[in-house]
Amino acid sequence: MKTMKETKKDKIKRSWMIGMLLLLFLNIGATGYFLYSLTLLGDIEKTLRIIVGIVLILLMVFFFFHLRRTARKKKKVRFTIDIILSIIYSAILIFIGGNIIKTIGKVGNVTARETTYSASIVTLSTNKATSINDISSSKPIGMIKDKKSVDGYQIPKQIIEDKGLKNKIESYDNYTDLLADLYDEKIEYIFLPSGYQTMFTSIEAYKNIAEDTKVLYTQKKSVKQEVSAGKSLKEPFTILLMGIDSDTNDLNQSSSFNGDSLMLITFNPTTLNSTILSIPRDTYVPIACFNGKRKNKITHAAWQGEQCMMDTITGFTGIPIDYYVKINFKGAVQLVDALGGIDAEVPIGFCEQNSDRAWGENTICVDAGYQHLNGEQALAWSRHRKSAGFDDFVRGQNQQLVVKAMLNKLKDVRDLDTVYKILDTVGTNMATNMTTNEILSLYNIGKDVLTRTKDMAVEDVLSMQHLYISGADANIYDYSTINGQGTRMRLYNFVPYQESLDAVIEAMKINLEMVEPKMTKTFSFDASVPYEENIIGKMSEGSTNLTLLPDFTGDSTSSVLSYGSAHGIKIIVKGSGTRVVSQSVPFGADVEFVKTLTVTLGGGSTTVTTPKQTETPKPSEEPEESEEPTIPDSSSSPSPSQSPSYSPEPPMPGMPED
Secondary structure (H helix, E strand, C coil): CHHHHHHHHHHHHHHHHHHHHHHHHHHHHHHHHHHHHHHCCCCCCHHHHHHHHHHHHHHHHHHHHHHHHHHHHCCHHHHHHHHHHHHHHHHHHHHHHHHHHHHHHHHHCCECCEEEEEEEEEEECCCCCCCHHHCCCCCCEEEECCCCCHHHHHHHHHHHHHCCCCCCEEEECCHHHHHHHHHCCCCCEEEEECCHHHHHCCCHHHCCHHHHEEEEEEEEEEEECCCCCCCCCCCCEEEEEEEECCCCCCHHHCCCCCEEEEEEEEEECCCCEEEEEEECCCEEEECCCCHHHCEEEHHHHHHHCHHHHHHHHHHHHCCCCCEEEEEEHHHHHHHHHHCCCEEEEECCCEEECCCCCCCHHHCEEECCEEEEECHHHHHHHHHCCCCCCCCHHHHHHHHHHHHHHHHHHHCCCCCHHHHHHHHHHHHHHEEECCCHHHHHHHHHHHHHHHHHHCCCCHHHHCEEEEECCCEEEEEEECCCCCCCCCCCCEEEEEEECHHHHHHHHHHHHHHCCCCCCCCCCCCCCCCCCCCCCCCECCCCCCCCCCCECCCCCCCEHHHHHHHHHHHCCEEEEECCCCECCEECCCCCEEHHHCCEEEEECCCCCECCCCCCCCCCCCHHHCCCCCCCCCCCCCCCCCCCCCCCCCCCCCCCCCCCCC
């Protein structure tokens, strides 16, 4: 009988012990899970996290001794309360820890660890072929010869191997020559990045490229991307914000694009001062990844990815770019809507296409005045540049206003569901080379801003210095005799004034603490004169350091030879007569890239005349790609006769404008 009582007592004791251990394991597991989530927060509130961790460990120790005492005394009521409190406590820790881990995961989705490149075999719409199997082996296929290009060379090579294509491959230096030969029917099939329609639709000659061409086959390849080296966000840093028009809602599926909106931002976390420079998409600059760094519209640098764009901007500004943030315009619509819309002062009413580039019933119209804008309206305002009073510069300023309005709305977000909606939108439509820890480090900057703003607007605390690139318009014939590259079209370009560029570069370097600011020792003030903000870089005139090739038609041989001698151009004269009737490179080409020019006089035999000049290369001694061509000293503003950028020539008949 006594043995049976002892057995029952042992069972009760064992039950209490099991219950205690289960509660203890639940507590330990929940605490460990929560502490793990805290370790993912990088530099966010380190001291606070350490204190929280110590407190949780102490609570766990206290809970252990409390449970043991409860189990010994076998107080059922207290034990029941302990069970309830333990479950609630553990659930809270798991809930908070789970949301931290979930949030970190969504933040990590923004980091572009890999990009999916895609290449397609393209032909004209009139071609009878409907798939890759219809391509005759006797027909050559064109592709660029840059082995570093994933979607221009590597994937096409893989397609040729996978599909067993025996066609002859015609190699090209660039996509524009490749596409030009397709349109001229000099070649029937070419390899292009699958986003070629977006890439080329801004060029007038190819505005109907979607209807003019068709895709026979497409293949993709994912490539790992390099992320940031991990610069401390406690130091001044730069961010390149790139707004792009993508056909898809997923940036990871789009490697090539047009840089439709370019904003270079410098930020000093100590002073909370930032400079914002909107770079017009048509700015004429050396493109880092083009053969010989040929000058072109800066938007075309994006054809070969964000690294080419960053290298290009650093090349002409001297400002190192630490990070890029690439956002899809369609994603901007979703982001503004996720924020519940934005509030901004719209200076002029306008109408614009929607995010799908559709007019008609889809037209987006916005009235002037203080407006609450949804995503479509905000995007339309950011894009618009056709109405009177709008241009690339005004558009850049409007984009900055949209960014500020979004920041003002973002600081008021408190709802967790809204946070997740924003992170989901950002994860799909935004990409950056910042690591997760670097993104999380922005918390400390945001906290500092929020602490100072409270009921104030972000711009009242964050000093946002707006910079402005002034310059001249020019219609430039896109061609280089050095390497035979270019669209061979006269395209509109914006040529920066050197003085304006120097001013904005100095302002950015001062904010980055690369140079010391120059102190202004005098100041004047007149109460009768309205205050006008001084915008750095904004000026009405300056020097462009650009000389465009004249139209020599009707000129004498001696004047052409004299011009060639003065500008380092080898002149080849054909025919007989006294006046020029044609020239091999059309007028309007950038003289920097014209090293050889053939002019034809009248009928007759061919003669070759080389003017006396220093260090003019022979035809067989063209400069290597890495060599810089000799250009005249044009540090001062050129006269209108030297630089059509001041009074640009109209386009040649039949020549499209971009």
